[in-house]
Amino acid sequence: MNAALRLRYWALIAPAILLLLIFYIFPLVQVLWLSVTEPVFGLDNYAELWDRPLLHRIWWTTFRICAITTAITVVAGYAVAYAMRLVGEQQRTWMLFCVLLTFWLSVLVRAFAWVMLLRTEGMINVGLQEIGLITQPMRLVRNEIGVIIGMVHFMLPLAVLPIYSNMTGINMRLMSAARGLGASPIRTFWSIYLPLSKPGIIAAVILVFVFSLGFFITPAILGGGRVMMISEYIRVSFEETLRWGQATMLASTLLFAVLLTLAVFARFVDLKKVFGAR
Amino acid sequence: MSLLKTHYEKDLYPEIEEAGDSDFARDCVEIAAERLEKGEISRRTFVTALTALGMLPAAMTLGGGDAAADDGEIVVVNWGGPAVNAYYNAFGVPFEKSSGLKVVIDGTGPLGSKIRAMVESGAVTWDVCDTGPGTTLVLQKAGVLQDIDYSIVDRAKILKPFDYVAGCANYTFSYILAYNSERVPQAPKGWADFWNLEAFPGDRTLRKQPVGMMEICLMAAGVPKEEIYPIDIDKAVAKLKEIKDNVIVWGSGSQSQELFRSGEVVMGALWHTRANLLHKESDGKTTWTWNEGVVTAGMWNVPKDNPAGTKAAMDFIASAQDPAQQIVLFEAMGNGPANPAAAKLVPPDQQYIDPGQPQNLALQVFQNADWYEADSGVRGLTNDALSREKWIDALSS
Amino acid sequence: MKDPRVIYGRCFVLGLAWTVLAFMVLPMVIVIPVSLTDQYYLSLPQEEISFQHYVAFFEKEIWLEATLDSVIVATAATFFSVILGTLCTIGCWRLATSWSEAARTFLLVPIIVPTIVQALALYRFWIDLDIIDTYIGTILAHTLVAMPYVVITVSASLANFDVRLEQAARNLGASTLQTIRMVILPSIRPGMLSGALFAFTISFDEIVMVLFITSRNVYTLPKRIWDGIQDHLDPTIASVATLLIAITLALLLTDLWVRQRRKSRLASGTTNET
Numbered sequence: 001m002n003a004a005l006r007l008r009y010w011a012l013i014a015p016a017i018l019l020l021l022i023f024y025i026f027p028l029v030q031v032l033w034l035s036v037t038e039p040v041f042g043l044d045n046y047a048e049l050w051d052r053p054l055l056h057r058i059w060w061t062t063f064r065i066c067a068i069t070t071a072i073t074v075v076a077g078y079a080v081a082y083a084m085r086l087v088g089e090q091q092r093t094w095m096l097f098c099v100l101l102t103f104w105l106s107v108l109v110r111a112f113a114w115v116m117l118l119r120t121e122g123m124i125n126v127g128l129q130e131i132g133l134i135t136q137p138m139r140l141v142r143n144e145i146g147v148i149i150g151m152v153h154f155m156l157p158l159a160v161l162p163i164y165s166n167m168t169g170i171n172m173r174l175m176s177a178a179r180g181l182g183a184s185p186i187r188t189f190w191s192i193y194l195p196l197s198k199p200g201i202i203a204a205v206i207l208v209f210v211f212s213l214g215f216f217i218t219p220a221i222l223g224g225g226r227v228m229m230i231s232e233y234i235r236v237s238f239e240e241t242l243r244w245g246q247a248t249m250l251a252s253t254l255l256f257a258v259l260l261t262l263a264v265f266a267r268f269v270d271l272k273k274v275f276g277a278r
Numbered sequence: 279m280s281l282l283k284t285h286y287e288k289d290l291y292p293e294i295e296e297a298g299d300s301d302f303a304r305d306c307v308e309i310a311a312e313r314l315e316k317g318e319i320s321r322r323t324f325v326t327a328l329t330a331l332g333m334l335p336a337a338m339t340l341g342g343g344d345a346a347a348d349d350g351e352i353v354v355v356n357w358g359g360p361a362v363n364a365y366y367n368a369f370g371v372p373f374e375k376s377s378g379l380k381v382v383i384d385g386t387g388p389l390g391s392k393i394r395a396m397v398e399s400g401a402v403t404w405d406v407c408d409t410g411p412g413t414t415l416v417l418q419k420a421g422v423l424q425d426i427d428y429s430i431v432d433r434a435k436i437l438k439p440f441d442y443v444a445g446c447a448n449y450t451f452s453y454i455l456a457y458n459s460e461r462v463p464q465a466p467k468g469w470a471d472f473w474n475l476e477a478f479p480g481d482r483t484l485r486k487q488p489v490g491m492m493e494i495c496l497m498a499a500g501v502p503k504e505e506i507y508p509i510d511i512d513k514a515v516a517k518l519k520e521i522k523d524n525v526i527v528w529g530s531g532s533q534s535q536e537l538f539r540s541g542e543v544v545m546g547a548l549w550h551t552r553a554n555l556l557h558k559e560s561d562g563k564t565t566w567t568w569n570e571g572v573v574t575a576g577m578w579n580v581p582k583d584n585p586a587g588t589k590a591a592m593d594f595i596a597s598a599q600d601p602a603q604q605i606v607l608f609e610a611m612g613n614g615p616a617n618p619a620a621a622k623l624v625p626p627d628q629q630y631i632d633p634g635q636p637q638n639l640a641l642q643v644f645q646n647a648d649w650y651e652a653d654s655g656v657r658g659l660t661n662d663a664l665s666r667e668k669w670i671d672a673l674s675s
Numbered sequence: 676m677k678d679p680r681v682i683y684g685r686c687f688v689l690g691l692a693w694t695v696l697a698f699m700v701l702p703m704v705i706v707i708p709v710s711l712t713d714q715y716y717l718s719l720p721q722e723e724i725s726f727q728h729y730v731a732f733f734e735k736e737i738w739l740e741a742t743l744d745s746v747i748v749a750t751a752a753t754f755f756s757v758i759l760g761t762l763c764t765i766g767c768w769r770l771a772t773s774w775s776e777a778a779r780t781f782l783l784v785p786i787i788v789p790t791i792v793q794a795l796a797l798y799r800f801w802i803d804l805d806i807i808d809t810y811i812g813t814i815l816a817h818t819l820v821a822m823p824y825v826v827i828t829v830s831a832s833l834a835n836f837d838v839r840l841e842q843a844a845r846n847l848g849a850s851t852l853q854t855i856r857m858v859i860l861p862s863i864r865p866g867m868l869s870g871a872l873f874a875f876t877i878s879f880d881e882i883v884m885v886l887f888i889t890s891r892n893v894y895t896l897p898k899r900i901w902d903g904i905q906d907h908l909d910p911t912i913a914s915v916a917t918l919l920i921a922i923t924l925a926l927l928l929t930d931l932w933v934r935q936r937r938k939s940r941l942a943s944g945t946t947n948e949t
Contacts, residue, residue: 009770010770013767030796030799079688083689098696102700105923108880108897153699214792215789216790247795277783
């Protein structure tokens with residue numbers, strides 16, 4: 001390819017790159033910069049990360065909820081993906097359909113439906129009371145339980161899809177061979193199938209954990225102001241206490257946490273593949 | 279355009295905290311719009327009421343842009359809302375007649391940060407602004423407001439202590455104890471009952487922000503009304519923690535109402551205007567007590583170097599002290615008249631809605647904005663900022 | 676005969692999987708009857724099925740205006756992100772150097788940055804640019820976050836495209852633009868289409884940035900729903916939700932149908948040849 005032609009192709013690339021640089025990367029850097037200049041130059045905002053128990057708790061809440069969500073989502077997602085490999089074409093289409101419907105449906109609609117179902121006067125509590133299973137309504141929303149239910153629901157398709165896509169590449173004859181050699185079904189699954197599906201699991205863990213870390217909508221709606229995760233507290237610092245320095249510091253730390261997670265996992269899998277970019 | 283600036287200036291001066299002052303004013307607009315929609319009030323009442331509230335533009339420039347002051351005009355800034363145009367007929371005309379000035383209303387929302395930015399940049403386009411006690415004090419400290427000229431504005435027509443140096447009350451409102459009488463064994467008398475989960479089982483609602491709520495916590499802890507200020511933030515927060523598992527927080531007035539409607543809470547600390555709406559729609563099943571309520575006010579401010587001049591702005595505020603106007607507002611939305619003389623004009627069957635009736639006032643605590651704006655001594659934060667942090671901390675722990 | 680352990684295991688996995696799937700569709704299933712309630716609060720229909728809340732949606736200006744705003748923003752954001760994303764991907768693919776690959780990777784950055792961080796950053800910058808609460812500002816923001824998805828889907832299409840076709844076109848004297856328009860674009864149309872679908876959905880559903888960078892002038896549907904959930908849970912939201920579910924369902928079914936048809940056509944195509 002000659003230089004002129006190369007230049008022409010770079011000209012195709014340039015608009016998108018420039019747009020992203022000017023209107024996205026620059027503002028991001030500005031925010032990172034604010035975290036060391038607001039209200040005064042220095043690392044005072046970051047010092048608060050060590051000093052203030054409130055911030056410790058918020059980070060701990062965030063990690064705890066992310067970890068629980070990731071664990072539940074990946075196990076449940078694995079079951080769905082595995083079942084999809086076991087069943088026939090028709091049933092598989094239906095299963096995939098359920099997953100895709102959840103995946104494409106508006107996140108707000110889903111959060112709304114969960115509020116409706118879970119609140120003390122909601123369908124689940126009323127239903128259970130009517131059939132006499134419980135006498136007092138259970139607290140299912142405006143607390144961590146509600147947030148985790150909502151988050152697991154949001155993340156499930158993100159777990160099922162990569163795990164399933166990885167499983168389609170597993171040669172089922174390996175399993176038959178193991179069975180033929182006398183291994184029990186559980187042992188076959190445990191020592192052959194599970195290790196083979198590991199890349200899918202890791203991809204699912206990355207996707208779910210990374211998206212959970214910065215997740216805003218579901219915790220805000222289902223947490224009812226009672227579950228303070230990092231994203232929500234960034235909003236509070238920005239909107240209610242108007243502390244830009246603190247908000248940007250937390251945003252920077254959140255971004256850093258995401259990058260760190262990705263860097264750790266990049267050693268095990270091809271990240272571009274995980275995000276569907278290869 | 280105006281809005282862009284509003285946002286911008288909020289960031290330029292992050293220390294200017296609105297202290298939740300404006301939330302109530304916005305909520306009033308919302309209530310009025312709802313009632314208008316339901317046909318409970320006429321459009322005329324609605325407009326007059328918002329006028330009295332200082333909340334509706336008389337002759338808004340199209341597209342919600344900044345009203346640029348010309349000669350012979352006075353620009354009053356408030357929180358906008360529906361049905362903007364009709365305001366002019368209700369409130370602008372009388373003042374135009376008495377003063378010869380054209381009244382222009384700008385519904386942009388007079389954020390404290392915007393007022394400050396205007397004054398400091400020397401481009402003031404507003405004459406009278408509707409803010410709250412907290413904002414008034416912050417702006418006063420920043421030196422961007424004119425002192426209220428109490429030779430024109432009648433101090434006697436303002437409920438004490440809401441006659442500040444650089445601001446005076448234009449209406450009053452309260453945080454009160456509302457309850458669903460069908461779901462409590464007996465009427466709760468005060469915050470001690472509110473905290474009594476055994477005698478009054480069920481969930482309660484408190485506001486997401488601490489302003490007004492910490493006073494309530496302290497009363498529940500048995501602190502006498504006159505000893506509430508200076509607030510012991512840690513004590514208030516510790517009291518909150520006692521019942522926090524049974525607390526659902528409200529972020530907006532309509533949400534607080536919704537929590538009662540859906541039956542999720544049996545009691546709550548609400549704005550009295552919302553309690554009044556619940557009272558009406560439930561045929562009195564949901565009601566409230568003024569006992570141990572926390573009363574506060576909306577405020578008129580005049581920025582320095584206002585275009586129409588000091589005298590015109592003060593004249594406008596003085597004319598807004600007219601009890602008749604304040605009564606119209608009260609009848610439409612239940613906002614308390616700021617002029618104590620108006621209390622007598624309230625029809626007897628409506629007095630239970632008015633926070634400013636002497637018998638109701640006697641039961642309540644006056645909110646002390648000075649305390650909120652004072653330095654807390656911790657990390658350079660005001661008491662307001664520190665209490666917000668600790669409040670969130672307690673709610674989410 | 677089959678090992679009973681295999682059968683039990685299979686039953687267990689299938690049972691678990693369908694339980695999870697039921698959990699996934701439960702919220703959607705429940706929203707539909709609620710939207711048909713005859714009550715004015717959130718509940719199942721008590722005495723009869725009523726469409727009053729759909730009527731309310733189509734009669735209330737605030738909902739219609741919000742829908743219109745969302746359609747405007749999402750259409751424009753889709754348009755720009757597909758054009759920019761596609762051109763950029765073609766460039767990167769054709770150059771295929773480590774630099775161009777880096778550029779392509781760089782375009783994916785918005786996927787991993789937490790939305791709240793983006794929202795904070797854009798809010799700050801949009802103020803400086805004076806485009807807070809404008810259509811331009813909202814469209815620009817949505818274009819930026821939708822672009823990576825276009826890049827991904829178009830890249831996938833290009834992976835199956837034979838470079839020699841492009842070279843042939845060039846050897847026949849076609850200019851760069853002609854080559855793109857007449858040779859490359861037609862064969863990556865499926866990728867662009869699914870990129871467009873992604874972009875539209877992302878913009879149409881986006882709430883976090885909208886909460887920060889818009890106020891009163893731009894009021895999208897998600898923001899209305901958000902306000903509704905925060906303030907006043909009424910069945911109108913359920914009817915809006917049902918409409919959105921119906922649209923999602925329709926799109927998915929269309930997609931399924933198109934795939935099936937393509938598959939059967941391919942299948943019959945091969946039989947004809949043999």
